Amino acid sequence: MEDLRTAIKLTHKNIYRVFVPIHKDHQQFLTFQIESDLYQFTCLPFGQRSASFCFTKLLKPVVSHLRSLGISVVNYLDDFIIFGESYIACLFPEYTYSHEAVLGFMIDSVRLKIELPIDKKTRIVTTASHFLTRSQCKIRELAQFIGVLVAACPGVKYGFFYCKSLEREKFLALRKNNGNYNATMELSEHAKADILWWKKHIAPAIGKPYPGRSEVIRKAFLSRNVPDSAIATIMSSVSPATLRQYDSTYKLWWHYCSTENISLFKPTIEKVVSFLQHLANTTNYKYGTFNSHISALSLICSTDLVSSPVLKRFKKGISRLRPSRPKYSLTWDPLPVLNYIERLPSPLTLQTLSQKLTLLALEKIIL
Structure with missing residues (x-):
């Protein structure tokens, strides 16, 4: 595989046999005719009787490798059954594959996003900070930094756009110094502005990614010394629809705690109120949404949020400032x-x- 684009092609739906080529000498045996034209397959065809058997044989080394790692797996064509080691592992299957490293990127199958690993983010921020404190640098140093940025572009939105001016600066410096990479060049304000953009867009992303609502709730109960075997029973007390509703709260709370360095499961009442006020300042949420946020946080936080006088006052203030509106404000005459x-x-x-x-x-x- 050459890069991430090849990996994306390999995961395209329903084309698992397209990348199994047929030997050129054997393609003549897979010839068919439509009207007066002759065609022949160059890859493993779907409709051929022995194609499924051949594909299963090709996957044998893959399955054998998985089993050598202690993974219980049964496959039929491109379908796999993977047996978990415990009931909890099967109850939260997304935790095992939702955030995987593929070709130097973190692919999140829950949020459908491609991100840079923490070490790459840290390297870019550190190098960018180093360049911003200097007025000059060697052309080779800038070229190396550009290489790091270009490699990170698939995981950074608009990244390619903010590499163009740096490439231009490097090209002009090389032309001025007859292609000498060891020569010294000036860092213009325009180049520094692009480097600053990279630092600002990478630095806030340094932190643990949101693992999903199921794992957040699981970690919350484990932090209260709840037995691992009892978590599934406790989780059953909350309906799937309610868990989906709580997911947006946990995402916001996760990122807010990461930014403000707050304890995720043992916050003070003041920190929770600050979080809710932050939402009030940055969103148009109504009273019902804030009520849902408090209910979601009370499930994972050991702090008593329900009986807090401060939170009760906050909710009352929100109910007056942003009252819930009826879903239908108009009626029609029959x-x-x-x-x-x-x-x-x-x-x-x-x-x-x-x-x-x-x-x-x-x-x-x-x-």
Whole structure:
């Protein structure tokens, strides 16, 4: 595999046999005719009888390697059954594969994002800070830094755009010094502005990635010395719909704690209020959303949030400043529709009669 683009092609849906080439001498045996034109397969075809058997044989070394690592796995074509070592491992399967390192990048299958590993982020921020304190540098040093930035671009949005001016600065310096990479060059303000952009966009991202709501709740109960075997039972007390609703809260809380260096599971009431006020200042959330945030935090935080007088006052203030609005603020008058139905000519078709019956039933319920 050459780079990340090749890896993305390999994960494309329903093309698992496209990358299994047929030997050129054997392609003649996979020839077929459509009208007057002859075609032949150059890769393993889907409809060929022995293709499935061949593909299964090709995967044998992969399965053998997984089993040598102690992983219990059974495969059928491109479908795999992987057996977990415990009930908890099966209950939270996303934790094992949601954030994996592939070709130098962290691929998050939950948030569908590609990110840089922590060590690469730290290296870029450190080097960028070093360049920003200097007015001159060797051309070779800038070229090496550009190479690091270009390699990181697939995981940084707009990264390629902020490499162009640095490439231009390097090119002009090399032309001025007859291609001597050991020559010294001036760092212009424009070049420093682009380096500063890299530092600002990489530095906030340094920290542990959000692992998902299930793992956050699991870690919260483990921090309270709850037995690992009992966590699944406790998790069952919360409906799947509620857990999905809490997910947005945990994402916001995770990143806020990382930025402000706050304890994730043992915050003070003051820190929780600061978090909620931060949301009030930066969003248009209504009272119901804040109520949901507090309920979600009370599940994972050991601090008593429900009976806190400060939080009760905060909720009351939010209810007055941002009251919840009814979902439907307008109603329609059914009288024009009823008059229209009354004027329908007879006899009515079955479809029209069904529509009339439905509207009359709704009118009876509403009135």
